[in-house]
Amino acid sequence: MSEDNNSLEAGSCPTDTITVLDKTNLTTELVLVEYPGIVKNVEKMINTLGGNRKISEVFSTENKRLELRYHPGNPYNKPVNGDSHRSCGILLKVKIKKQRIKSENNVSSKSVANVTILGHVTKAYRFNSLCDFQYLPIMKDPVTKDMKYVLNELLPPKPKDCEQFFNTPNSFLFLPPFSFSKYDTVYSRFFRDNQDAGRIDLLKSSNPKTYDxxxxxxxxxxxxxxxxxxxxxxxxxxxxxxxxxxxxxxxxxxxxxxxxxxxxxxxxxxxxxxxxxxxxxxxxxxxxxxxxxxxxxxYGYDPRKEFSSRFHQTFDYRVRFNDGITEFVRVRSQGKLPENHEGLVLPLDYPYLEMNYLPRSRQCILRYSDIRLPQVQEMLQKVPTPLTGAVCTEKYGWLPQGFDNQVRQIVASYIKVTMTDFFKKQKKDGDGGGDDESIIDDEAPFTDDEDDLTDDIKNLVEEMDVSE
Incomplete structure (x- = not known):
C-alpha cells in the first residue's frame, strides 16, 4: 500500500496486514497444465485429459504429449495435443483472516495472511497446437426430423451386445474422415510467387549457393x-x-x-x-x-567412349592395418603428426601415392594414374583393348572384374615394406621403435622379408590374365 492509502479519513477503517510464510513444501515438485478452457468441474476436466491414470503415464514419460479430448466418450474427434516445456514457478496457498478492532475515536482492522508454499514447478504442458475438426455422432431422424445421438447405434455399448448389434440393420451412414490435417503445429511461413524478388544476385548474401x-x-x-x-x-x-x-x-x-x-x-x-x-x-x-x-x-568429354579414361577411374583405398599403423596414418580431422613421422607419411594435400611412403590419410580417393607404383601402371597398360572385346561397364568401367582388389594387394604389400624398413631403421638407430609383428594385414599374412614381398607383387602381375 502507498502512503496515500494508509492515511485514511476519520471514521475509516485502517488495515494492518501481517504475513506468515510457510516454506515446508518448497521441495515438492509439481507439474503445471495450462488448460485451454474455463474449469467449472474439476472431475470433468480431468476426464477430458484421459483421467488420473493417463495423466500420470504422460507425466512419467519423457517427451510424451498430453491429449485433451473435449468429448471423452466420443471416439470421432481428434485430440488437442499439449507439449511439455520447461517452466519455473511456485504454487502458493493464501488464507487471510481479518479482525476488527474498535476504539473510542476510530475503527481499525487487522489482517493475518497465512501463505503456504505447496511446491515448485519445473515442467509445464501448453496446448499450442491446432484444434482439428471435431465430429459428433448426431444424425437427423428421417421421421421426426429431429437430431438424435446415435453413438450406441454406431458402436456396441458392451461386448455382450455385439451379436445383437451386427444383426440390427443400419439405416444411415456416418463416415467421418480420419483427420483433415497431417500436422497440428502452426507454421509462420509466408509463400511468395517469386522467391528471388528483391534480392541482390551479385553479393549472394541472402541466398548463398554452392555448386550448380x-x-x-x-x-x-x-x-x-x-x-x-x-x-x-x-x-x-x-x-x-x-x-x-x-x-x-x-x-x-x-x-x-x-x-x-x-x-x-x-x-x-x-x-x-x-x-x-x-x-x-x-x-x-x-x-x-x-x-x-x-x-x-x-565438359564434352565422355569417358564411356575413351579407352584411355581407364587411367582416371576412381580408386578408393582404405588403410586396413588397425594395429601399428594408426599412429602414423591419420584421420583428416586430426592435427599434425610427430616430427619423426613427417618423412614417412605423405602430406594431407599431396594427391599421389608414392613408393616408400605411407598414404596421406586412412581413406584416399585417387585416380589409378595417381598410384605411382610401377606394377600398377604395368597392369593398366596390359588391360585388354576394345579391339580384343573389352567394353565399358557401369560397375567396372574399362577395367576387368577384380582389378581393384589386385591393386589393393599391391598397395598393401608396399605399405608393409615401408613399415618394415621404418622399424628396422629405428632399431638400428637405437630408438627402440615398435615391433614388426604389431602390423597385421586382414588379407595376407605378414612377413619380414622384403624380397618375399617383392616376389608376391611380381606374381600378382604375372597371374593377371590379359587375354580375358
Whole structure:
C-alpha cells in the first residue's frame, strides 16, 4: 500500500496486514497444465485429459504429449495435443483472516495472511497446437426430423451386445474422415510467387549457393553428358574475384588431362579452395556414382567412349592395418603428426601415392594414374583393348572384374615394406621403435622379408590374365 492509502479519513477503517510464510513444501515438485478452457468441474476436466491414470503415464514419460479430448466418450474427434516445456514457478496457498478492532475515536482492522508454499514447478504442458475438426455422432431422424445421438447405434455399448448389434440393420451412414490435417503445429511461413524478388544476385548474401546442380550427374551408360556450363557460373566467378589467369590455368589442366580429383587440382594449380569452387562448375561436371565417382570431367568429354579414361577411374583405398599403423596414418580431422613421422607419411594435400611412403590419410580417393607404383601402371597398360572385346561397364568401367582388389594387394604389400624398413631403421638407430609383428594385414599374412614381398607383387602381375 502507498502512503496515500494508509492515511485514511476519520471514521475509516485502517488495515494492518501481517504475513506468515510457510516454506515446508518448497521441495515438492509439481507439474503445471495450462488448460485451454474455463474449469467449472474439476472431475470433468480431468476426464477430458484421459483421467488420473493417463495423466500420470504422460507425466512419467519423457517427451510424451498430453491429449485433451473435449468429448471423452466420443471416439470421432481428434485430440488437442499439449507439449511439455520447461517452466519455473511456485504454487502458493493464501488464507487471510481479518479482525476488527474498535476504539473510542476510530475503527481499525487487522489482517493475518497465512501463505503456504505447496511446491515448485519445473515442467509445464501448453496446448499450442491446432484444434482439428471435431465430429459428433448426431444424425437427423428421417421421421421426426429431429437430431438424435446415435453413438450406441454406431458402436456396441458392451461386448455382450455385439451379436445383437451386427444383426440390427443400419439405416444411415456416418463416415467421418480420419483427420483433415497431417500436422497440428502452426507454421509462420509466408509463400511468395517469386522467391528471388528483391534480392541482390551479385553479393549472394541472402541466398548463398554452392555448386550448380546442373554439373552434378549420376553415372549412366545411356544418359548424355553435360556439354557446357550454365550462365550463373560466370557470375559466381565474378563474386569470388577469379582472375583470367586462374581460369586459364584450370582450363589448360583439363586440356592436358580431362579427368581430375579435387585435391589434385588444388595441388597442381596452387589456387585457393574458394576460387576453385567457383571455377569448377564452369569447366567440368562431377560424377557422384560410377567408375569415375568423385571425379571432375571436362565438359564434352565422355569417358564411356575413351579407352584411355581407364587411367582416371576412381580408386578408393582404405588403410586396413588397425594395429601399428594408426599412429602414423591419420584421420583428416586430426592435427599434425610427430616430427619423426613427417618423412614417412605423405602430406594431407599431396594427391599421389608414392613408393616408400605411407598414404596421406586412412581413406584416399585417387585416380589409378595417381598410384605411382610401377606394377600398377604395368597392369593398366596390359588391360585388354576394345579391339580384343573389352567394353565399358557401369560397375567396372574399362577395367576387368577384380582389378581393384589386385591393386589393393599391391598397395598393401608396399605399405608393409615401408613399415618394415621404418622399424628396422629405428632399431638400428637405437630408438627402440615398435615391433614388426604389431602390423597385421586382414588379407595376407605378414612377413619380414622384403624380397618375399617383392616376389608376391611380381606374381600378382604375372597371374593377371590379359587375354580375358
Amino acid at each position: 546442380s546442373k554439373n552434378i550427374v549420376s553415372f549412366s551408360m545411356s544418359d548424355p553428358i553435360p556439354m557446357g556450363s550454365a550462365a550463373e557460373t560466370v557470375k559466381n566467378m565474378a563474386v569470388k574475384y577469379v582472375s583470367d589467369d586462374q581460369l586459364n590455368t584450370v582450363k589448360k589442366m583439363f586440356e592436358e588431362c580431362p579427368v581430375w580429383t579435387r585435391i589434385a587440382l588444388l595441388y597442381e594449380s596452387k589456387i585457393s579452395h574458394d576460387k576453385m569452387k567457383a571455377i569448377l562448375p564452369h569447366v567440368a561436371y562431377y560424377y557422384v556414382t560410377g567408375p569415375w565417382r568423385t571425379m571432375y570431367v571436362r
